[in-house]
Amino acid sequence: MTETPYQAERYAALERSLEPQRKRSIARGPIGLIAVLLLLSLAVGVVAAVDLRRLQTPRGTALAWTSAVVFGDCTAYERLSLPPDGAGEVRSDQEVCADLRRQTQEARDASAAYGVELLAVDEQGDSATARVRVTRPDDVVELPLELRRSGDGWAVVRSYDVCLQLGCP
Secondary structure (H helix, E strand, O other): OOOOHHHHHHHHHHHHHHHHHHHHHHHHHHHHHHHHHHHHHHHHHHHHHHHHHHOOOHHHHHHHHHHHHHHOOHHHHHHOEEOOOOOOOOOOHHHHHHHHHHHOHHHHHOHHHOEEEEEEEEEEOOEEEEEEEEEOOOOEEEEEEEEEEEOOEEEEEOOHHHHHHHOOO
16 A cells, blocks of 8 residues: 555644654653652651661660561661670670671571560660560560660660570670
């Protein structure tokens, strides 16, 4: 089927009439992308702010510290821990981290079989007590954590009994 000159002229006229619409559509593309990126950034910022605010409570600190001990998160363990009164750490941060990672390798490999649950929190001024339950494949441990205010947040006091039951380095 061959195209007549009249049809070619009509097609050209139709294409010219669609050109402004196509230009507007192309111009909207980057605007839409920027809007999506701004909304995504805002959502990430809100989640980060909520998460940081949670760490400034005894509840959030107890959960984050216990998870750090169970799964080997060196940064959270270091930032959310306080040594017992009068005790100091004789090992370097790298040595403590290496011990923590080594001790928690099994939990990281089978993380679905492990669980950390906060049972209760009793806050009194600059100190608090949290009861946590740690579920492992072979046992369930419930233990109290002593927390103290540390700066504008909270930290867990690494007592001998707690570390014996959880296996902190």
